[in-house]
Amino acid sequence: VSAAPFVIRRTVRWGDTDPAGIIYTPRFLDFAVEAAEAWFVAVTGYDWYKLRTELKLGSPMAHASLDFRKPVRPGEELAMTVLVLDLGRTSITLGVEGRNAAGDLCFEAKLVPVIIEVATIRPYLIPEEFRRRIEDYRQACGG
Amino acid sequence: VSAAPFVIRRTVRWGDTDPAGIIYTPRFLDFAVEAAEAWFVAVTGYDWYKLRTELKLGSPMAHASLDFRKPVRPGEELAMTVLVLDLGRTSITLGVEGRNAAGDLCFEAKLVPVIIEVATIRPYLIPEEFRRRIEDYRQACGG
């Protein structure tokens, strides 16, 4: 990865928001998971589709949790930072922080993707090359 | 509410699923939040829109967490049960359990909606009538 930590930005759209004029709760999980996918591409060189079709591995989530700190309105830009909180044998614990243009924390997410083998749908050891790159990323972020 | 616990069912659609042929992670939060909304209507008589337009109250989420137990494929029917885990002064802690047709637990969610006043966007005491009905529901579910 050229830069650490990895940050991805998106403009909040009209369709991301609800009649209260703020982001509809489940959209935050879409944003967090898309940030995790983009991070995975940046660090490993594989998106989840290529991971599946070329390496016959998958990356489903075992757990997700979200804390909502501040409402976000259409037109605001959200910057999402992806951090590695823990690296297990078959799973990764990611933290995603979403901040508005003023730098205020709007939401925090924890995601736990597990690497599985497509053929058996069973947890699978994170490939060594991926592990090394994820560790490097973690170091680059300051551990 | 005529029945306790409250259960809502949905058929998993092609569009709910991803290239792995299973429900895409963020859709589970859509399902859980929609179940919570339907439960709120069943228990209080107000959906979130009527709550906002008539009582000038809102019900944003402060927290959501999800554990994914079993993948779910298109065509499967998911039954979601909504339970009251805790009832605070301004917030409700809901548990949502999603089970497939065989009764297997596929996902569990915890949602913490907070009642707020629309004018100030500040936490607001749960209206007494709502509190009474939610307590009754909790009792009917076995405490």
Add this chain to the structure above:
Amino acid sequence: VSAAPFVIRRTVRWGDTDPAGIIYTPRFLDFAVEAAEAWFVAVTGYDWYKLRTELKLGSPMAHASLDFRKPVRPGEELAMTVLVLDLGRTSITLGVEGRNAAGDLCFEAKLVPVIIEVATIRPYLIPEEFRRRIEDYRQACGG
């Protein structure tokens, strides 16, 4: 199919709507495509997933068009009726009409799914059994 025309109902949720308090435009296409999928299951006995995994056929859309007649608010129930407008060699032209509880037409959609062979991604003759059932459905709807 037990009943013709085929009608599927859904309650419009908070999350289906936007800051104007009405259904967000793209959600209508979700509703129409989900109605078409449910109709396909009812008429052929196959959902698109089973179609793909068992018959190695797909049903992507070649065209979709929508006219929006009346805004729809959260809490309203939409009834969607699926009609066969035309039946080609490899494609089906479906009409989807969405009405509110008062019977007012809220939106109309035209969808043109094409049957393709998964292996080649090329148009494929609609299986004879499917064609017969679709023709029967069309007759049952009054031609």
Add this chain to the structure above:
Amino acid sequence: VSAAPFVIRRTVRWGDTDPAGIIYTPRFLDFAVEAAEAWFVAVTGYDWYKLRTELKLGSPMAHASLDFRKPVRPGEELAMTVLVLDLGRTSITLGVEGRNAAGDLCFEAKLVPVIIEVATIRPYLIPEEFRRRIEDYRQACGG
């Protein structure tokens, strides 16, 4: 607008695609409508939320149609170009073309937003300043 025609790009995500490994049909309408919203911001300086809260105007769709030319896979980048096909008294006819990295046309959409007054929910004359800017954009695109 600094550049004409207006082009917006997005990477197709895992969650945009279905078990066939291609973009799920309704997502194309999300993409087209989001492109139209971004174009509207670029040309008028107002997103639909600011339009509603500040000018008390709305921009619901009266019509949408889509033709699907080429399947799109996760990881591909789609470039969407927004063109003004017609400018009426209260409505705009937009064309959205989506192309992959090779420049192949993957989908075409036509969208017809109508300007309405929020208070009455009735069609409203496009504000003169907007009309001028939209005409300028159209000219800049070559008419």
